[in-house]
Amino acid sequence: MKPRPSAAPRRPRRLVLSLLALTALAPTSPAQSAPGEMRVPPDPLVLVGVAPRVLPGPAGTPTSGVAAVRGRYSSHVRLLDPTTGEARREVFLPPEVQLDVPPALSADGRWLAVVLTPDPFTHAGRVGILSTYPTTPPGFQKVLSAGGLNGTLSLVFGPDGTRLAAGNRSGYAQLWEWPTERRVTTINSETGYEPSRLEFSPDGRLFAPIFRGQTRTRIFDAQTGALRTTLSGVGYGTFTPDSQGLLASRGRLISLADGKEAPTPPYLVGTSGVIGFSADGTRVLVRRTGVDVQGREWLELREVASGRTLGALTRVWDGWPEALSPDGTTLIGGDGEGGIRLLPLAPR
Template identity: 85%
Template sequence: MTRKPTATRLALSLLALSALAPALALAAQSTASETRVPPDPLVLVGVAPQALPGQPGGAVTGVVAVRGRFSSHVRLLDPTTGEARREVFLPPEVRLDVSPALSADGKWLAVALTPDPFTKVGRVGILSTYPTTGGGFQKVISAGGLTGTLSLEFSPDGTRLAAGNRSGYAQLWEWATGRRVTTVPSETGYEPARLEFSPDSRLFAPIFRAQTRTRIFDARSGELRATLRGVGYGLFTPDSRGLLASRGRLVLLPDGQEAPPPPYLAGTNGVIGFSADGTRVLVRRTGVDVQGREWLELREVATGRTLGALTRVWDGWPEALSPDGTTLIGGDGEGGIRLLPLAPR
């Protein structure tokens, strides 16, 4: 699974490193030992930071789930080594054009299903990622509002499931009981681009395309808690007390007031993700270098100190940070994925 970099790849890597300050160059040299997972082409299903260790007594490093773009085969891998943990074959009624959602503990996959053959209403199923004696779905939710589902997302505690719909709304479900908590209509008429939960699972923020304000809902009751004007995009902070908006802004909850940005946001154009313990963050650096490349940086949350950096690969593959905060999970430009060490613990 691990490939040695070619001479051309090494030459390009060294050229890129020479453009950085010495401290960044030393941090980024670890990318020479990247792990490659061959292409299908692959799609990122999700990263489960709370997944149990592969071996009894081992460290909890989480898992990353990938699958072919229209494949029924989901692979769960170690997010730093690429080692296979387990695999799931999706049943025939699963819609392969909708990406499954992976729970934070790595135990469940939520999948969109073909409409009920008798009632024709939409369905969502919950599958275990571990072999089960009876097989089949742990739970199937059927409702007219699930017809047209195009995205799914679990809350971090696994009790809530959000479903984005192409008709321009998002629904929140207590999936174990099949209870619909709330339906949030789009204010722009567009579908949800992202379905965000706060790390403590108390808040839910559907991010609709082209929106200019973000609404924050109570994930348990579905009640509206805050409306953040001028915030079209946001990612919750690790402490769930703020929202990281575009252009490196920090918006406090619930009053919506902007606060001085923390050091790790300086000179950034957005946050990709945090490590599971909240001590490391992967950010997009503002602007491009002289060769037109955009850079990603791994930073220390407490100080803003840069721990590692590397250029993006523009293949449409979303980047993610491994749960331990040491490795970038991204595309390789050829339909596969790469696991690039940024800074060891």
């Protein structure tokens, strides 16, 4: 009697392993996949954020950070390993959360900030802070309440987790020290438009609200709210890993010390923008300038010190945010079908 073959291992319900090949630096269409690529089936899913400095796991085991995803208007937030897609934990948002405003994830993966329905008695706007770990008793750790929080459309944590920026559709941004429920400052738009991005420097000392349509960027002290410098001719940008410069449009590097354009570092040559840096600042994911003969945009993973290209692929995008995993090996982005996919670019 022949032995019965063992059953094939069942795949995780939430993840699907792709079978089509992806070779670094080889053309790949957004519909193709890669060996080892993990795909989370559509809800459709949206990337909430990536936390690079997650607390150690059970028994002090190290982690590679977490990526938070949810359905576009879902109350179910899943925290996944950003390189394997393995589930870490999940959070179910309370019913008073306004699901049309994306939550914010803190850099250590410990907190979620969410916009709540207005206070039923005072009608003041509210923002709640939830732990991503089980708590006793469950519920919000803090609730910020103020008239100026009505109309909040975006939230971003500062790197140390104590600062929370709130962008408002009425054309201003507020900076809060949420553990003490203290509003640090309110920054009004010079264009009258709402902020499109809320940027903190990696060291947590600086804050730059990027308002839609602006032609200069104001940099504020994240601790006091005082204006530190104004960069004319810079409509938007991302802080450098050392917090000494701002990466602006057309691959420009602006020095925060004097506001002048600095020599282009090797990793910015031939790029139109930066998607993100690895947690240690040694790798950067950039958008290559222009398109190829087939009209495709390309992303490149580069070494910051030398500008050397470590891997590349055609842009994977369906309208949702893209990010680089904290270890600098994997692109996290939309798959064009309403899902999130994790695409390996270059191993360490």
